[in-house]
Amino acid sequence: MADEELAKDLGLLSAMTIGIGTMIGAGIFVLPGVAAQEAGPIVVVSFVVGGLIAMVNALSVSELGTAMPKAGGGYYYVNRALGPLFGSIAGLGDWVGLAFASAFYCIGFGQYLAELVGLPGVLFLSPIQVGALLAGFVFVGVNYIGAKETGGVQTVIVLILLAILGVFAVAGWSSFDYATLAGEDGLAPFGFGAILPGTALVFVSFLGYAKIATVAEELKNPGRNLPIAIIGSVALVTVVYAILVTVMLGVVPWTDLSQDAPVAQAAEVAFPAGIAGAAATVMTLGALLATASSANASILASARINFAMGREKIVTNWLNKIHPRFATPYRSILVTGLIIIVFISALGQDLAVLAKAASVLHLIVYALMNAALIVFRESDAVDYDPEFRVPFYPVTPIAGALLSLGLVAFMDDIEIALSAVFVLGAVVWYFVYAREKVETGGLLSRYILSRSEEMPDAAVSAASTVKPDGGDYRVMVPLANPKHQTDLITLASAIAKQENGTVVAVNIQQVPDQTSLEAARRQGDYDAAHRILERARDDAETLGVPVETHTILSHRTFEEVFDAARTYDADVTVMGWGPDAHGSPGRAESAIDELARSLPCDFLVLRDRGFDASRILVPTAGGPDSDLSAAVARLLRTEYVSTVTLLHVADDETDGRAFLEEWAADHGLEDAELVVEAGDVEAAIGKHAADATMLVVGATERGLLSRLFTDSLVLNVVDEVNCSVLLAEKKRTRSLRERLFGNS
Missing domain, CATH: 3.40.50.620 (HUPs)
Incomplete structure (x- = not known):
């Protein structure tokens, strides 16, 4: 059956706004005040450092995306290169991380909506949660209808949002005061060592760029548009953050900056008194748009990852169904939406913890994506032909992996612990559920197993342990x-x-x-x-x-x-x-x-002399290849109702028959005709093959040199009998000595 493909509906602008819309959300409307209390005015540098780390990873994502424009993004790349175990970690991590982030953004939307229009509480749900659920239902519905409509909504939201923020930046810059920015204790009141902890806190603001790759399968001209959208969105957002946070801290002292609505607070100060209230209201509307766009883009991306995992059978293949009208993975979207609604209802008070945990999970995925790029390059994968290549390879992907994992160290213990539990859960999920269903391993394990003699035993053992059993x-x-x-x-x-x-x-x-x-x-x-x-x-x-x-x-x-x-x-x-x-x-x-x-x-x-499986002769002296001969004989007997004759050459007929009866019983051939022949093996096979239509014989255990310089029973028999000959050889790993000289 042909794979179901997603329609290519997204243009460059729509793809770029998916990334921008995810990143310019709570990152600018909520986090500056919280982060300023952690790092002081130097938090501006924290945002810039976060953007630089994101940019290094964006280069790798761009190469991977142009090589394999498939739904699933980072999950798909990790799964192909590192195998389904790491694919489970990346896919489930990305999916759940985005679901947490989507719930976080929806709750942020509900917070502003409840403040603006005054929503009632329902049952155990607060007004904020009610607003969040309304937002969740709306954006799940938009994604259900199709990516083209999603991209259109996202484009409008982001363009309006950028216009609002642009006006704020101009007004704020006119009121900017360096003395307000520096404050009494200077730009780094907690020391320059506060920069990286600040980056760890605000990195949740940079999770959107890789999500563009999750819809690469729906992107027009991905070879050109994907790198532009990914790299361009990171560059633009980093500049916007640097300008806006600088403006906010130059208008309102960092010690006084609101942790709930810093932009609205700064707008009241930056704009003239006559329009300050209206400006604050506009900023509130901007916050609604920002959180809405973040939630919308995250729902879109998480559903596509879930769809990709369903297609690869890491999660149930039931999710791999395309809507006949809308051409979207509608079941995946509905399942993802249900999880988001559960998170909104049950975990609505843990916004900071959920956001940071999502960041840690994404950083782990980014590290795995950089490792995947290296595996693709070094394994010379035949279908890996990216239209964009990272500069300074392999320094760039190595730096991306190290920077991503290094930033995890600056997270709080609770987020690291939650992520460790999740990674362990993904590993357990793979071995308990997915391993027996997944059909294809990764390039890394294939590379190791194909060179098992050259690789450390630990690497070979690990590759064998995690190899899929399914299919x-x-x-x-x-x-x-x-x-x-x-x-x-x-x-x-x-x-x-x-x-x-x-x-x-x-x-x-x-x-x-x-x-x-x-x-x-x-x-x-x-x-x-x-x-x-x-x-x-x-x-x-x-x-x-x-x-x-x-x-x-x-x-x-x-x-x-x-x-x-x-x-x-x-x-x-x-x-x-x-x-x-x-x-x-x-x-x-x-x-x-x-x-x-x-x-x-x-x-x-x-050795084909006409296919006829009616009378099969199987000579055997034991050994692994004769096990395969017996298995093939059983299969052919079942399919063609064949008669099977087992032949064993032994000088002592009693011992020979005892061996043959035991061997036949062990291999499910008890009803076969048993023949024990004394004398020369080759002559005995030739004699009984005269009445057979097919000879099934195990390959010789002798090595290369002995086969080249001496006669080989198998080769001689193949040439001398008149029936077709089927040579059976089992999969095995042999040392170089065994290859040369055979088994001793």
Whole structure:
């Protein structure tokens, strides 16, 4: 089934106002007075430092967003790069952090609304909470209708808000007095060490820029508009904060600045007496617009993150439903809105704690996003091609991660403790719920597991522990030769059908080393590849098996099969084997690959002489590969009602039969015909294969050098029998010594 996509409705101005509208809210209308009591007039520098930290992170977000303009923003990047465990932390952290922030902004809106029009209390809800609930319902409804309407509302709100603040800045500057700003104790009455604690307090004012990336999938021309919107919104907001806070502190002494309505208080002083009251009222209306825009943008972003997590199955896939009329993830929006309403009703008195906790969670997410950028760059991810790249890599993302985590240290203990509890909860959620449902791991774990011999044991163990368990059973089929592809697809489909799985048909197009892959993609003619894959789809669907098809451009052929198996999370790969097949014995690329890698999944290699699974012969002497041979025989027997013959070569018939009976019972083949043969193994297999239509044999345990310089039983049997041969080799990790010389 094709992924459901979000409509591209947002332009540059709408996207930019999402960021500005989230940031210019309580940050300017509430926090200056509170922060001034913590740091003094030097709090202006705290706002600027917060803006600089946000700008460093904004550069990384811009690169990630132009590489992958997908709904979910930071969650999506972290999930792809670092894996679903960290994706759970980032996604749930961002989602809940924004839900807390949305409730905070709605309560701020309710506070101003109750003061302006006098709302009544209802049941256990205060007038402020009633106003907050009204705001929550309105903005959830706006988001439900669609992002285009949301962007339009946000644009109007932000433009009006900036105009009001602009008039205030001009009037305030005309009344500005440096002596009022400095006060009796100077610009830093608590010392310059108060700057960073002040930054930790006001950083909640800078949470909006990354939210633009959460709607990147709905953004027109994201390669151009996304960086402009993200970087531009941070720059503009930082300048606005610096000017307005400076003006406020130059009009009203910092010791007297209101902690509830500093802008309205400053307006009464800055404007002439005749219009001071009206100016204060306008500032109150501006505060309503500011908190409304912050709440609206936060609801939009949090719903999109929730939608993205539902699409990746970290939360229930029930959320991954697009409204047929409005083209929005309406279920996600409704669930997010319900959580916000619960927060408003239950936690309406804990505004400061909720705001700071949201900041800590977002800082953790920003640190993970910077780490994700480094993983994308260093792993050379084939689909990572950003139109914007951060300057001074890798200094920029490293600085972003360190600055984000460093700022957490200046938060209060209660916010840090709440965030630690939440992160632990996200980890528990992943292992208890999400791990068995998530289908795809991250680039980091794939990189570690694909190089397990080179990596520290602790890293390999950790990557294995957090690797997802979920997803359907996936049978990958690399297709190159049309002559044998029907039989390969038939075999793969039979296995997938019995496992309720999916066939993944892959055609690897080899590109000369002198040609870049991008040039080949632009200029290539892939009609033949498309015909192969369409035929594969038809063959698989005839058997009632779901099928995916992929064309891969690569400078390699055989080695790319292994990478594709990892990329598409194959449980087993079914491929052809013959004189002209990838990986044919004796080819240099096959030998080199065996030295360099361990198998990423189980492999079944078919020497095709016509697919007929009616009479299957399985020779066995025990061992892990014969376990796979037995499993394949069982699957084929169930699908085709095959007769299965088990063959064991032993000089002592009694001991041989005892072994074979026990082995058959252990592998669910008790009703198979059991044959014990004395003498030469190769001759015995050849003799009984004459009556078989398919020989299923485990791969040799011998190493590369011994296989190259001595005869191999498997290779000889493949060439001598007349029926099709299926070579089975289990996924395993082998040391370099075992690769060279075999098992001792």
